[in-house]
Amino acid sequence: MTIRLGLQVSNFSYGTGVAELFPTVIAQAKEAEAAGFDSVFVMDHFYQLPGLGAPDEPMLEAYTALGALATATESVQLGTLVTGNTYRNPALLAKAVTTLDVVSQGRAVLGLGTGWFEFEHESLGYEFGTFTDRFDKLGEALRIIVPMLAGERPTFEGRYYRVREAMAEPRFRGHLPLLIGGSGEKKTIPLAAEHFDHLNISAGFDQLPHKLKVVRECCEKIGRDPATLETSTLVLALIDENVTDSAVPDELKQQVVFGSPEQVVDQIKTKVLDAGVDGVILSPATNLTGYRPGDTTAVAQLLKPLLEV
Template identity: 55%
Template sequence: MSIRLGYQIPNYTYPGGAVEDLFDTVTAQAREAEAAGFDTVLVMDHFYQLPGIGAPENAMLEAYTTLGALASATSTIQLSALVTGNTYRNPTLLAKTVTTLDVVSKGRAILGIGAGWFEREHHDYGFEFGTFTQRFERLEEALTIIAPMLKGEPATLDGKWYQARGAMNNPRLRPTIPIMLGGSGEQKTFRLAARFADHMNIICDVEELPRKVAVLRERCEEIGRDPATLATSYLAMGLVGETEQEVKEIGQEIPEDRRNRVFLGTPEQVADQLHDRVIKAGIDGITINLIRTGHRPGMVTTVGTALKPLVASA
């Protein structure tokens, strides 16, 4: 499994705003990404829109219902959450959910998972948030249950946070389903990725990337794993305009705390930035979102055309 060129859909607030048309716009983006050569479509696993993208009350679709529907609307592209919030999904049920997605999509599911971080969602929906340490304890226990279940092995754990008693997981389509961790934590997330993951999606300010790549390799080497067996990708917030004037207008909207994660420009300009700042840092693949313009017919294709040469030679 590899995510060389992923397209993330994080925004469900579109011009016109009719709810009955919302999923048609999502489907159109996924189909366009598939046709344009993206290998993976990813959605967020949140209940509210995130700060820096929109207001909490803005539209947000539930991730696995959306992925299941996209499985029927597409035919070849991989499907994943970037990333599943472990704190509000029981691990045995999550293993069953992603395995069902794999069956429904004929072998195109990836389990993206992380420790969870958006406290307001947990508070409002009644999920325990806990401390930073507790969330990573829970993630480690969850992966200890999920990993064997994805391979068809009964899972048993009498943990501090979760219990499983020979939990079985059928039907399955493949020998296993790839696991992708998302985050940037050098001490906890990267160690769990080295132990459990097939793929690590690094989410951080772009100037931190060279150090993150080096530390991730160290975490693999510490347990005797070949770092080359753990694929990497980077999540890029793409503020892409069709013209220089549109780029200038979009640039005025960038929140101060997101400037080090934003790639602003025309498709060709953004491709150059990603090559110089991401691919050269040692990252294998790119996942991009197009928060402001991805809903526009043709925009995903144009961006895909600009980005494909980067990952073809990465």
């Protein structure tokens, strides 16, 4: 598993009717694949997030959409950034992602997180609880999901979940890559070091060097080579040469790159790659611009040489 240049589709508000919505998603994924992106991600949400749109704006269920994208693409890895553990029984999630791996011929990535969008939980009837509750649920879920992905048949009875000789067949691979999103230094990063192949660091640009230091320390503490835990960060991108610094709200300046493709890539290099992060997952602001073919290709052509290892 290598994620150096990913695309996140975070918004389905393209200014089109519903009939044109998924063809537009396919067009984005195909452009990313042709441009050399190694992965395509969708969010695992049922309502649009604050800051990106209103709750009733278009939002597709993640694994249904990924299954369809698997038949429309050939080489990009496919996954969520990231699956909210609270939304699915862990054995069902293991079945869903192994099915995606079969459908995509070995291109699935399982992204996992605790779940955080309280309004969505309350509206749809999912138990939210405290962060500690959600993190403990994730810990139990991993004791079911990880062995199932490896072809084992776990029996487990915990506070939140229980299974008896749970199976996920068929499987395409013996190891399906695991990605976790977050940046918590007491729980998330140590969990990433213990169980995961990839950590998507959700932190402001100015925090990245410190978070990477914590990653190294957590890996070394358990005897893991830090180089074996890949890292990336999600970057919101306003790919428009007319956008200036004054157009970006202060609360987003630590997450957003903007301007022409050349300016976007220069900012990614300075703010992300020079900090030591292995890769970047680009989330173009299609909610503001619509889907404009060619934008991500232009960025990829300039960015790919900086990501070669």
